[in-house]
Amino acid sequence: MQFFPPSSKTCNQSSCSLFTLYLPSSHYYYPRKIFKLSLQLRQSPSSESPSCFNLLPCWVGLVYTEKGLDLMGICLSARINESPSNTGLSSKYVSSDGKDTSSTSSKASSFSAPLTPRSEGEILQSPNLKCFSFADLKMATRNFRPDSVLGEGGFGSVFKAWIDENSLAAAKPGTGTVIAVKRLNQEGFQGHREWLAEVNYLGQLYHPHIVKLIGYCLEDEHRLLVYEFMPRGSLENHLFRRGTYFQPLSWSLRMKVALGAAKGLAFLHSAETKVIYRDFKTSNVLLDSNYNAKLSDFGLAKDGPTGDKSHVSTRVIGTYGYAAPEYLATGHLTARSDVYSFGVVLLEMLSGRRAVDKNRPSGEHNLVEWAKPYLANKRKIFRVLDNRLEGQYSMEAAFKAAALALRCLSAEAKSRPRMNEVVTALEQLQDSGECGSNPNNISSKPRIRRRSTGDTSNGRSTAAYPRPSASPLYA
Numbered sequence: 001m002q003f004f005p006p007s008s009k010t011c012n013q014s015s016c017s018l019f020t021l022y023l024p025s026s027h028y029y030y031p032r033k034i035f036k037l038s039l040q041l042r043q044s045p046s047s048e049s050p051s052c053f054n055l056l057p058c059w060v061g062l063v064y065t066e067k068g069l070d071l072m073g074i075c076l077s078a079r080i081n082e083s084p085s086n087t088g089l090s091s092k093y094v095s096s097d098g099k100d101t102s103s104t105s106s107k108a109s110s111f112s113a114p115l116t117p118r119s120e121g122e123i124l125q126s127p128n129l130k131c132f133s134f135a136d137l138k139m140a141t142r143n144f145r146p147d148s149v150l151g152e153g154g155f156g157s158v159f160k161a162w163i164d165e166n167s168l169a170a171a172k173p174g175t176g177t178v179i180a181v182k183r184l185n186q187e188g189f190q191g192h193r194e195w196l197a198e199v200n201y202l203g204q205l206y207h208p209h210i211v212k213l214i215g216y217c218l219e220d221e222h223r224l225l226v227y228e229f230m231p232r233g234s235l236e237n238h239l240f241r242r243g244t245y246f247q248p249l250s251w252s253l254r255m256k257v258a259l260g261a262a263k264g265l266a267f268l269h270s271a272e273t274k275v276i277y278r279d280f281k282t283s284n285v286l287l288d289s290n291y292n293a294k295l296s297d298f299g300l301a302k303d304g305p306t307g308d309k310s311h312v313s314t315r316v317i318g319t320y321g322y323a324a325p326e327y328l329a330t331g332h333l334t335a336r337s338d339v340y341s342f343g344v345v346l347l348e349m350l351s352g353r354r355a356v357d358k359n360r361p362s363g364e365h366n367l368v369e370w371a372k373p374y375l376a377n378k379r380k381i382f383r384v385l386d387n388r389l390e391g392q393y394s395m396e397a398a399f400k401a402a403a404l405a406l407r408c409l410s411a412e413a414k415s416r417p418r419m420n421e422v423v424t425a426l427e428q429l430q431d432s433g434e435c436g437s438n439p440n441n442i443s444s445k446p447r448i449r450r451r452s453t454g455d456t457s458n459g460r461s462t463a464a465y466p467r468p469s470a471s472p473l474y475a
Contacts, residue, residue, distance in 0.1 A: 123200065123203070123218070126204060129213065130214060131215060131217070131218070132216065133217065133219065134219045134220075134222045136163075136169060137161065137181055137183075137226070140162055140163055140181065141159040141160070141161040141181055144183065148161065150233075155184055155194065155195075156185035158181065158182045158183075159180070160178065160180065160181075161178070161181045162174065162175060162176045162177065162179065163176055163179055163226075164176045164177070165177045168215070178229040179226055179228065180227045180228070180230070181226055181227075182226075182227065183223075184222075184224065195223040195225070197299050198297070199213070202298055205275070205298075207267045208263075209263045209264030209292070209294050209295060211286055211294040211295065212228040212294075213225065213227055214227060214228060230288055231289045232288065232291060233287065234284070234285060235257060236281075236283040236285075239282055239348060248386075248388040248389075250389070250392055251392035254349045254350075255429065256291060256293075256430075257285065257293045257349070258293075258401075259426040260292055261295065261345070262342065262422045262423045262426055264293065265295070265338055265339075265419045265422075266418075266420045266423050269304070269335040269338065269418070269419050275302070275304060276302050276304050276334070276337065277295065277301055277338050278300040278317070278333065278337070278338070279297065279299075279300040279301075279318050280322065280338055280341035280342055280345060281319050281341065281345060282345055282348055284297045285345070300318065305334070311332040311333055311334045312332070312333045313332060316328055318341075320356060321344065321354075321356035321368075322340075322341045322344045322345070323341070324336070324340035324341065334413060336413040336414070337413070339408050339416040339417065339419060340409060340410075340416060342419070343406075343408025343409040343416075344368060346401070347367055347375075347384075348367065350384060350386065350398070350401060350402060351371060351384050351385065352389075353367050353371075353386075354367065355368070368409055372409065375402045375403070375405060376403065376406055381395075381399060381402055401429065404422065404426070
């Protein structure tokens with residue numbers, strides 16, 4: 001057994017944050033569910049070190065393998081140093097039934113405490129948000145029936161529901177307006193702070209490519225969010241799930257989705273907004289009936305740097321495989337961190353491969369590391385492209401899209417384009433007619449043939465309805 005970190009007898013908070021990155025598997029267990037352990041953070045009584053915290057009793061690293069549950073290491077630390085701005089603790093765990101759950105924290109706290117009664121005074125005023133009663137949402141979701149579940153994640157479950165279009169009161173199933181209701185699981189790994197961050201960001205941000213928050217419920221211990229319904233589910237489902245419901249997106253549709261998502265990020269990064277999304281990935285890009293992309297899940301979003309500051313210092317938190325290298329190394333967060341994540345997603349759309357896939361052959365587990373050498377080579381780019389797109393694009397269009405992804409994935413943050421530049425590049429690609437004649441068609445008329453070694457793996461079994469992806473892996 002090896003201890004982490006190997007070069008020191010103790011580990012600071014950054015080490016703890018990076019601990020999960022060194023595990024050979026993406027499967028984590030929440031200690032409390034197995035050993036009934038608890039983690040407690042309390043302010044240090046030392047007036048000289050007001051930003052220090054004590055961690056009790058320990059950090060335990062476990063990994064589940066085919067042979068059983070293995071102990072990876074134990075981290076004992078009397079104190080964890082943290083600057084006031086570095087406030088966030090996050091991990092991913094997988095329950096024994098194979099479902100992902102996640103723990104995340106917002107910028108306001110180092111860890112989500114159990115639910116306690118809170119005041120609506122914490123919610124920023126927004127005239128467009130409706131405060132729903134728990135009874136109404138219970139009725140709208142048919143008492144949160146299992147067959148109403150659209151998906152599950154670290155926050156809890158998302159339910160399909162109906163409300164009256166005018167009064168917004170609960171309506172009978174099949175009548176009125178369809179909505180999506182996300183209910184915080186009191187036994188889950190996200191809490192009030194994540195819920196509050198979602199309400200406050202989506203309650204203030206309005207854009208065609210950001211999912212609309214209709215309202216919320218803050219009643220006793222209940223925390224719920226009410227969104228517009230996105231009938232085609234997540235981009236992740238359409239790229240990686242197989243079956244009769246999820247047909248492969250055409251080249252033109254993929255470029256349309258990429259452009260819409262880029263516009264959403266560009267809006268967040270604008271001088272008027274200055275928000276860093278921090279968790280851009282395929283599961284957070286939702287599609288409406290016309291395949292218009294909208295960003296969802298703002299629990300990890302942060303305000304961008306102000307004044308003469310070049311970055312925001314924060315604890316490393318996000319989704320492994322999508323996070324920018326400089327952010328992983330230093331905790332320095334900028335708008336260019338989102339640009340890197342966009343590059344990863346664009347590469348996923350071009351290749352049909354996941355950002356991280358342990359089922360791939362050795363050397364192909366990390367999509368960016370594997371694909372980068374091919375992206376700038378016109379003779380080798382076919383090795384990256386999704387073979388399900390065969391004949392739907394010109395090689396010139398593919399090379400331009402790959403070159404854009406490569407720029408976004410630059411190791412140096414300053415070398416990456418701004419999101420408004422990405423939008424311009426994608427618009428030019430679309431205006432040139434190289435994205436296909438009808439972006440709303442699932443498949444396009446073949447134009448050329450080519451070779452490819454794209455994704456041919458079998459995905460998870462499909463469902464009759466698109467389900468939001470499971471919760472992410474957090475660094």
